């Protein structure tokens with residue numbers, strides 16, 4: 001059984017028949033924390049999208065959470081996504097329902113049964129992100145940082161082995177960004193691997209981890225080459 005939650009070997013990351021990154025080879029171990037950096041347009045989001053099978057892996061080898069990416073049939077994509085938590089910069093909560101209903105929506109969509117179990121899970125993840133009192137509030141009544149916590153709670157519902165985060169602190173002020181990083185650290189310490197795309201170099205300095213850099217069509221790895 002593999003201990004790596006991501007393995008890519010000589011992968012090409014494509015957008016509309018254009019190679020964005022080539023020769024991408026890296027693995028991420030279970031429970032690891034890694035940043036993904038690079039200038040605007042350098043391919044961070046495209047790489048993350050490939051990892052959650054929003055973009056197909058057309059060339060090279062790769063597995064995520066044990067699912068082989070090349071030729072992953074569309075019917076298998078929901079099973080892969082269930083093993084992943086995905087967090088974006090824009091909160092994307094359903095605005096017409098409460099926090100708890102947002103979370104129940106995902107549990108229902110991912111096949112959870114039993115009202116009591118579902119309510120317990122909602123309560124557990126909200127406690128994990130420090131927002132148990134917000135269950136019955138509407139998302140737009142929460143601050144940006146609180147909304148991002150709900151998104152993180154939503155990502156944790158199915159106990160993912162890997163959290164993919166694309167600029168999760170992009171719209172947040174430094175103090176709130178810091179609290180999101182501390183939450184990520186707790187999630188990571190509990191065993192979930194995290195790959196986080198960011199432009200925020202202050203966070204990289206304050207919370208140092210391995211760094212993958214998208215540069216000139218390649219992916220550089222801080223653990224393999226001096227930057």
Ligand SMILES: Nc1ncnc2c1ncn2[C@@H]1O[C@H](COP(=O)(O)OP(=O)(O)OP(=O)(O)O)[C@@H](O)[C@H]1O
Pocket residue numbers: 015016020038039040041042043044045046047214
């Ligand atoms: N939907 C799309 N269709 C075609 N090309 C795209 C699409 N999305 C991104 N691209 C192109 O792919 C390249 C990589 O974009 P990507 O969004 O992965 O970069 P990024 O590093 O995440 O940038 P940012 O930091 O601005 O989010 C860019 O040249 C971009 O123009």
